[in-house]
Amino acid sequence: MKPYEKFISREDVLQIHEATLRIFKESGIAFENDKIIEICKKNGLKTEGYKVFFDEETVEKARQTFPKKFELRLTADENVILGEHAMLRLPIGHPAFYCDENGVIKKMNSDLAIRQFKMNEACNATNSSLVNQAIMFDTNPTEEQMIFGAAAFRYKYSNKYHISAGEYCSGLQPEEAYHRSLQGLELLKRFKGIESGIYAQSGINSLSPLTFDEMPLYRLLAAVENGIPMAVIPCAMPLLTAPASLAGLLAQTNAETLAGMILTQLINPGNPVIYCNVSGGTDMRTLQLCIGSPETALIGYATAAMADFYDVPFRMGGVMGDAKQVDAQAGAESFMMLYATYDCKPDIALHHVGCMGAMNVYSCEKFILDEEVANYVERMLRGIDINEKKLAVEEIVKAGPRGSHIKGRTPKDYREDFYLAQLFNKDDPNNWQNSGGKTIVEVAHEEVERRLKAYTPPVLSKEQEEIIMSYLPEKLKYGI
Amino acid sequence: MKPYEKFISREDVLQIHEATLRIFKESGIAFENDKIIEICKKNGLKTEGYKVFFDEETVEKARQTFPKKFELRLTADENVILGEHAMLRLPIGHPAFYCDENGVIKKMNSDLAIRQFKMNEACNATNSSLVNQAIMFDTNPTEEQMIFGAAAFRYKYSNKYHISAGEYCSGLQPEEAYHRSLQGLELLKRFKGIESGIYAQSGINSLSPLTFDEMPLYRLLAAVENGIPMAVIPCAMPLLTAPASLAGLLAQTNAETLAGMILTQLINPGNPVIYCNVSGGTDMRTLQLCIGSPETALIGYATAAMADFYDVPFRMGGVMGDAKQVDAQAGAESFMMLYATYDCKPDIALHHVGCMGAMNVYSCEKFILDEEVANYVERMLRGIDINEKKLAVEEIVKAGPRGSHIKGRTPKDYREDFYLAQLFNKDDPNNWQNSGGKTIVEVAHEEVERRLKAYTPPVLSKEQEEIIMSYLPEKLKYGI
Numbered sequence: 001m002k003p004y005e006k007f008i009s010r011e012d013v014l015q016i017h018e019a020t021l022r023i024f025k026e027s028g029i030a031f032e033n034d035k036i037i038e039i040c041k042k043n044g045l046k047t048e049g050y051k052v053f054f055d056e057e058t059v060e061k062a063r064q065t066f067p068k069k070f071e072l073r074l075t076a077d078e079n080v081i082l083g084e085h086a087m088l089r090l091p092i093g094h095p096a097f098y099c100d101e102n103g104v105i106k107k108m109n110s111d112l113a114i115r116q117f118k119m120n121e122a123c124n125a126t127n128s129s130l131v132n133q134a135i136m137f138d139t140n141p142t143e144e145q146m147i148f149g150a151a152a153f154r155y156k157y158s159n160k161y162h163i164s165a166g167e168y169c170s171g172l173q174p175e176e177a178y179h180r181s182l183q184g185l186e187l188l189k190r191f192k193g194i195e196s197g198i199y200a201q202s203g204i205n206s207l208s209p210l211t212f213d214e215m216p217l218y219r220l221l222a223a224v225e226n227g228i229p230m231a232v233i234p235c236a237m238p239l240l241t242a243p244a245s246l247a248g249l250l251a252q253t254n255a256e257t258l259a260g261m262i263l264t265q266l267i268n269p270g271n272p273v274i275y276c277n278v279s280g281g282t283d284m285r286t287l288q289l290c291i292g293s294p295e296t297a298l299i300g301y302a303t304a305a306m307a308d309f310y311d312v313p314f315r316m317g318g319v320m321g322d323a324k325q326v327d328a329q330a331g332a333e334s335f336m337m338l339y340a341t342y343d344c345k346p347d348i349a350l351h352h353v354g355c356m357g358a359m360n361v362y363s364c365e366k367f368i369l370d371e372e373v374a375n376y377v378e379r380m381l382r383g384i385d386i387n388e389k390k391l392a393v394e395e396i397v398k399a400g401p402r403g404s405h406i407k408g409r410t411p412k413d414y415r416e417d418f419y420l421a422q423l424f425n426k427d428d429p430n431n432w433q434n435s436g437g438k439t440i441v442e443v444a445h446e447e448v449e450r451r452l453k454a455y456t457p458p459v460l461s462k463e464q465e466e467i468i469m470s471y472l473p474e475k476l477k478y479g480i
Numbered sequence: 481m482k483p484y485e486k487f488i489s490r491e492d493v494l495q496i497h498e499a500t501l502r503i504f505k506e507s508g509i510a511f512e513n514d515k516i517i518e519i520c521k522k523n524g525l526k527t528e529g530y531k532v533f534f535d536e537e538t539v540e541k542a543r544q545t546f547p548k549k550f551e552l553r554l555t556a557d558e559n560v561i562l563g564e565h566a567m568l569r570l571p572i573g574h575p576a577f578y579c580d581e582n583g584v585i586k587k588m589n590s591d592l593a594i595r596q597f598k599m600n601e602a603c604n605a606t607n608s609s610l611v612n613q614a615i616m617f618d619t620n621p622t623e624e625q626m627i628f629g630a631a632a633f634r635y636k637y638s639n640k641y642h643i644s645a646g647e648y649c650s651g652l653q654p655e656e657a658y659h660r661s662l663q664g665l666e667l668l669k670r671f672k673g674i675e676s677g678i679y680a681q682s683g684i685n686s687l688s689p690l691t692f693d694e695m696p697l698y699r700l701l702a703a704v705e706n707g708i709p710m711a712v713i714p715c716a717m718p719l720l721t722a723p724a725s726l727a728g729l730l731a732q733t734n735a736e737t738l739a740g741m742i743l744t745q746l747i748n749p750g751n752p753v754i755y756c757n758v759s760g761g762t763d764m765r766t767l768q769l770c771i772g773s774p775e776t777a778l779i780g781y782a783t784a785a786m787a788d789f790y791d792v793p794f795r796m797g798g799v800m801g802d803a804k805q806v807d808a809q810a811g812a813e814s815f816m817m818l819y820a821t822y823d824c825k826p827d828i829a830l831h832h833v834g835c836m837g838a839m840n841v842y843s844c845e846k847f848i849l850d851e852e853v854a855n856y857v858e859r860m861l862r863g864i865d866i867n868e869k870k871l872a873v874e875e876i877v878k879a880g881p882r883g884s885h886i887k888g889r890t891p892k893d894y895r896e897d898f899y900l901a902q903l904f905n906k907d908d909p910n911n912w913q914n915s916g917g918k919t920i921v922e923v924a925h926e927e928v929e930r931r932l933k934a935y936t937p938p939v940l941s942k943e944q945e946e947i948i949m950s951y952l953p954e955k956l957k958y959g960i
Contacts, residue, residue, distance in 0.1 A: 001481050012866035021729070026873070031882035051881065077957065097909050105913050196534040210881040244894035245884055246864055248872030255876075270542040283897045283906035284890060290906050294860035295898055302864060322905065324912050327920050329904040331811025332853045334959040336860065339819070366808070373812045380774035384726055384782060386492035391499040392728030393506070396735075401510035401690040403530060405723055410764060414724035418761045418775055425802065426763035426770050429577050432804050433585050440807050477531040 003343045004305040007298055013309045016302075020258055027116055029210050029259040033174075033217035036263065043266050054262055055298050060333035062265040066312045069274040070229060071434040073197045074161040082201075082229070082274070082313040085345035088163060089126040089318065091119070092355040094133050099356060099363040100443040103325045108134040108362070115452060116354075119367050121159055122451040123347035125353050125374045126428060129158035132362070133168055139473035142292040147172075148187060152471035157189045157480055159458045162188060163348075165200055174214040181222035190467050201274060201348070203315075206256035207281075208241040224264045229272035231315050231348075232260025237282040237289055244342050246295055250302050261312070274347065275307035275314040280358075289358050291320035292333030296339040304344035317341030318352035319370050320359070326366045326441050330356060334366075334373045342377045365444040368451075372423045388415075423447065455480075482768045484785040485824045487778055493789045496782075499731035500738055505532040509690050511737040513654075513697035516743065523746050534742055542745040546792045548710060550752040553677045554641040562681075562709070562754070565825035568643060569606040569798065571599070572835040572842060574613050579836060579843040583805050588614040588842065594960050595932060596834075599847050601639055602931040605833050605854045612842070613648055619953035627652075627660055628667060632951035635671045637960055642668060643828075645680055653692040670947050681754060681828070683711035683795075686736035688721040688759075704744045709752035711795050711828075712740025716720035717762040717769055719830040723913050726775055730782050733757050741792070754827065755787035755794040760838075769838050771800035772813030784824035797821030798832035798898040799850050800839070806846045810836060814846075814853045822857045845924040847933075852903045859899040860881035870897075903927065934951040935960075 030039060033391035037047055046053040067286060069083025080086045098112040099105050106112070113132040120126055131154050141149050151166045167184030169177040181202075189199050202223040204216035212220075223230055234253035236242035242249040254277075261273040279299050281290035290296070299318040307314030318341045323330035342351050351359065353374065354367035390413060399405055423443050457479070468475065508531035511517060517527055526533040549563025558568045578592040579585050586592070593612040602605055616629050625632075631646045647664030649657040659931040669679050669950075681705040684696035692700075703710055714724035714733035722729040734757075759779050761770035770776070780796040787794030798821045803810035821829050829837060831852065834847035870893060879885055903923050905912060937959070949957065 003486075006483075007860075007863040008866070009902050012864065015866050015868075015871060019873050020843075022873045023876055027877040028882050029659070103919075105909050171533055179559075205573050207882070209879055209883055209885070210874065238898060239885055239887060239890070239894055241885060242890040243872040243879075244887065244897070245870040245872055246897040247866045247870035248876060248893070249862070249874060250866075251871045252876045283901070284894075286907050286911070288906055288908055290901070292904075293899065293901070294856045297580050297860050298864050306666030322901075323920075324905045324907070324909055324917075325919060326808050328808065328811035328814070328849045329852075330855065331809075331813075332815040332849075333904075335812040335815040336819075336856060339816075361909050369812075371806045372809075376774045376812065376816060380487075380777050383487040384492065384730070384778050386488070386495050386727045386730075388495075389732045390725040390727035391495060391500045391726055392723040393499050393731060395723050396503055396689065396728060397507040397731045399689055399723075400507050402687070403689055405689070405719055405721060407719060407724065410719070411724040414764075415726070417724070417726040418718060418770075419773065421763070421770070421773070421802075424772075424813075425804045426768055427804070427806055428768055429585050429767050429841050431766070437583075437585075439583075439805060440803075440809050 002308060004301040005245050007301040007430065009307045012307045016250050017307065020255045021056060021059065023210070023251065023255040024059065027210060028053045031257065031263070033214045035221060036217050037355050039147070039266055055377060056179055059262060063310060064065050065265050066261065066310060067270060067272045068200060068311050069313065072163065072201065073194050073199045074163065076193050081267050082347040084348040087345055087349065088128050088161070088347065089349045089352040090125065090128045090130045091303065091353055091367065092351045092359065095357070095360050096340060097357065097361045099325065099361050101365055101441065105361060107323065108132060110135055110138045110475070113381040116362050117157065117365060118452050118455040119354070119364050119448065121455055122369060123353065125371045127160055129153055129154045129160040131414050135476070136357040139475045141473045145300065145471055145473050148184060148471040149473060149476070150282050150336040151184060151187065152468040153476055155464070155468050155473065156460065157457050162192065163201055165202065169219065174218055177215045178218035178222045181219045185223065185226060185228060187467065191464055196414060197270065198227065198229060201229040201231065201232050203274070204260070206232060206234045206260060207264050208234050208236035208256060209252055210256060211354060212260065212381050215316045220260070220263070221267065224267045224271050227271060229274055230264050231274035231276040232257045233272045233276045234279055236279040239284060242279065246298065253279050273312050275303060275310060275312050276316070280320065290322055292322035292337070294336065296320050300340045300344060304346065313347040315348040315350060316346040318349040319355045320351060320357050322358050323356050324361065326363055326369060330366055331369070331373065334370050335377065338374050338377045342381050365441050367448050368430065368444040369423060372421065375419060375422070391454065482788060483806065484781040484788070487781040488785045491833045493785050496730050496734050496787060497629055500735045500949045501536060502537065503690070503731065503735040504539065507512065507690060508533045509735065511692050511697060511743070513694045515701060516697050518597060519746055534731065534739065542742040543790060545745050545749045546741065546790060547750060548791050549750045550678060552643065552681065553674050553679045554643065556673050566827040567829060568608050568641070568827065569829045569832040570608045571603065571606050571833055571847065572831045573610050574840065575837070575840050575842040577837065577841045579805065579841050581811050581845055581921065585804065585841060588612060589712060590618045590955070591616055595844060596842050597637065597934050598935040599834070599844050599943070601935050603833065605851045607641055608643050609634045609640040615956070621953045625951055625953050628664060628951040629953060629956070632948040635944070635948050636940065637937050642672065643681055644681065649695060649699065652839055654698055654747065657695045658698035660693060660703045661699045664875065665703065665706060665708060667947065671944055678707065678709060678752065681709040681711065683713050683754070683756065684949055686712060686714045686740060686742070688714050688716035691734055692740065700743070701747065704747045707748060707751060710740070710744050711754035711756040712737045713756045714759055716759040719762050719764060722759065723805065726778065729759055733759050734786055753781060753792050755790060755792050756796070757783045760800065762772070766770060770802055771838050772802035772817070774816065776800050777816050780824060781821045784826065784897065792828040795828040795830060796826040796830040799835045800831060801835050803836050804841065806843055806849060810846055811849070814850050815857065818854050818857045822861050824828060844928040845921050848924040848927050849903060849920065852901065855899060865897065876879040891907050
């Protein structure tokens with residue numbers, strides 16, 4: 001039994017797929033891009049303006065060519081298979097706000113984005129690089145730097161895997177994004193020094209309901225023409241951009257994801273795809289997206305289920321949270337989402353740690369505490385190890401009734417079986433309060449400062465430096 | 481597949497049982513009570529001093545007579561079946577400390593215990609009554625009042641089910657506890673006005689490793705002679721009172737629970753039993769019991785598994801937590817333990833909400849926020865409801881690409897599928913901060929004060945008042 005079957009059955013999955021086929025037939029999907037419409041027409045599909053109607057034959061043909069798995073070259077020497085629960089983990093990406101150690105929420109800026117970036121470098125819970133685009137604020141960049149500066153920053157300063165090109169296309173003419181995407185991919189390829197094979201993955205958002213707007217489709221085109229694996233990512237909100245029911249939201253967003261995936265096969269049959277869905281709930285009092293909600297966890301399980309049905313790699317999670325402070329809500333939502341994520345083991349977990357305020361707020365202290373929560377979750381999901389030796393009957397008999405089990409040194413069995421909290425408070429309440437009563441946010445903050453101080457940049461080759469340096473504005477060129 | 485099988489297999493369970501049989505044979509269990517030893521001898525068991533050695537035949541014979549389920553009379557008119565996941569839920573019981581709304585930890589006293597008590601009255605997440613024994617502090621009670629005052633207090637002031645007698649025997653001569661237990665049961669029976677059937681359940685702790693001390697055994701004797709269902713509750717700490725491994729801890733504590741359960745059958749064959757285990761981890765830096773740990777969740781699943789193997793009702797959970805403040809740790813640990821609890825659906829969940837500081841600290845605000853976490857968990861475990869109507873294909877087609885799903889009124893589907901947070905913050909970060917930035921603890925505190933004000937005592941009959949009034953000290957006699 002797969003973990004998702006606890007929440008959604010295989011029969012349910014089939015019903016969602018069948019609803020999707022009806023949506024393809026009766027509503028169509030809007031691809032607001034002339035080149036894409038041309039491709040669809042060439043493939044003999046029925047169109048009406050920007051609307052494309054996928055027939056069942058096209059759907060089935062595309063499903064035949066989705067790769068079940070593919071090898072991603074993390075570096076020139078290291079590979080990983082996506083489609084086998086690779087668990088590439090990236091931290092939260094581009095929050096517009098920063099919550100400081102006193103709980104004050106401020107606008108993100110370049111210096112705060114550097115703190116955010118450095119936090120990821122010392123983190124065991126993530127393994128891939130990401131930097132907030134806010135790194136470019138206050139740096140007076142040229143146009144080239146604005147577009148590729150954040151990527152170049154990662155390549156220069158991160159010790160983690162670079163799995164995406166991350167060109168910044170906001171404000172460009174839609175068609176320009178096509179060329180900039182090609183340029184961004186080329187930059188990453190050269191930096192990694194990889195001649196062949198898959199060296200990156202990419203993703204675009206759908207525009208719910210049932211639409212893809214012009215620029216993302218140009219980015220998709222550039223990527224897929226070059227065999228880059230593509231994630232198609234809906235972020236629908238029930239009662240606004242999706243129906244009122246969770247099932248309806250899943251039917252619609254599956255139509256969006258599947259449509260994008262089919263499109264990749266029309267452009268480049270056999271191009272790898274990554275199933276994804278980051279939809280959540282809607283709080284109708286505030287009209288806010290709710291991603292720290294039980295329904296988001298369920299959408300995560302549904303994502304794993306649909307990916308299994310289409311037999312493709314998938315992306316979900318990790319920490320999605322709506323809390324505004326590093327508080328009990330933050331902890332509960334982190335546990336919920338990390339549990340769902342580690343339970344399903346996606347190939348990619350974006351927003352893995354540090355997310356607050358529905359992806360809009362970053363906190364270094366939350367980031368640290370999420371690591372602890374991730375450790376709890378991983379320990380729990382390892383389950384109970386029962387074997388002759390661990391059952392320890394001889395030891396139990398030897399100690400006997402009222403006997404002692406105290407050992408001189410902490411035994412291996414204990415270290416294996418019992419997780420030792422790193423930051424969470426396991427002290428006696430009185431002792432703790434009488435010795436100063438440091439809060440866990442204060443403890444986390446000390447760890448934050450330690451890590452920021454300990455940051456060390458990677459050593460790049462002269463060739464690598466040459467490839468990227470022109471994209472870095474002065475302020476970010478000579479160390480952080 | 482049962483939920484526990486994700487963490488512990490049926491084969492594992494059998495291994496634990498077999499380890500237990502070896503412990504019975506090679507170590508024996510100490511019952512430090514002459515009456516109990518007499519009973520064991522009468523049943524032909526091998527003994528050495530207080531040590532009793534259960535042979536396999538005795539174990540198997542007892543297993544034949546454990547009731548799979550039994551009916552508990554909640555009131556004169558209302559019954560529930562234990563053994564069918566009854567989910568009787570009680571709040572945290574007797575913390576020695578109280579964490580106020582500012583995070584200051586103080587010694588529990590009578591007034592604070594009244595606040596604790598009233599919180600449970602308005603709580604949807606619990607359905608049974610409990611009061612902190614600290615209610616009796618500063619009340620200058622007589623001996624009778626000291627022993628039965630807390631029970632009488634519940635009967636007088638709680639609107640919830642009374643499922644335990646709860647006499648307070650600390651400081652008494654062990655044998656005296658036998659008579660006081662009988663008296664306590666009689667008091668509850670008379671108060672509930674029940675002539676026949678099972679009107680209460682009871683429990684005693686084992687003294688790990690492998691021991692039962694004198695007084696609890698007298699309490700067990702009194703209960704079981706009267707057919708009262710009995711929970712036997714180990715609370716072992718690895719590396720102190722149990723082996724270093726989780727498997728070893730389970731083998732030993734299963735021996736304790738099973739020994740107690742077998743004993744009930746020797747005294748009164750067919751007496752209902754309730755499988756239980758509230759062991760946790762040990763933090764070796766502070767020598768504290770860790771119950772807000774992933775291993776405690778796993779011990780919960782193992783409890784469900786062993787109860788299923790012996791085919792008896794069980795008690796586990798609910799919120800076990802080690803946090804010292806209402807913080808991210810509190811939230812994460814609450815989610816973890818409530819998830820495990822609702823996943824396994826025990827017959828009784830004690831400590832269901834409000835627990836902090838390894839059962840030593842109570843917080844009204846934590847209590848309230850745990851309710852919210854319980855709501856998240858329940859929603860998540862309901863899974864995804866997929867059916868023709870909810871898939872909403874017609875609605876999706878009607879709205880079409882870039883269409884709107886906004887409705888005049890919030891539809892039933894939305895209310896059914898998406899949980900509306902009561903206390904957790906779903907606001908926009910800027911809006912929230914600019915409009916005062918109330919923390920969730922502050923929001924919870926307002927709800928606490930509302931509930932305390934709204935408390936209304938039940939209306940008792942004249943007979944009921946007469947039964948209990950003499951047990952209440954003056955301070956608690958005339959309203960709270």
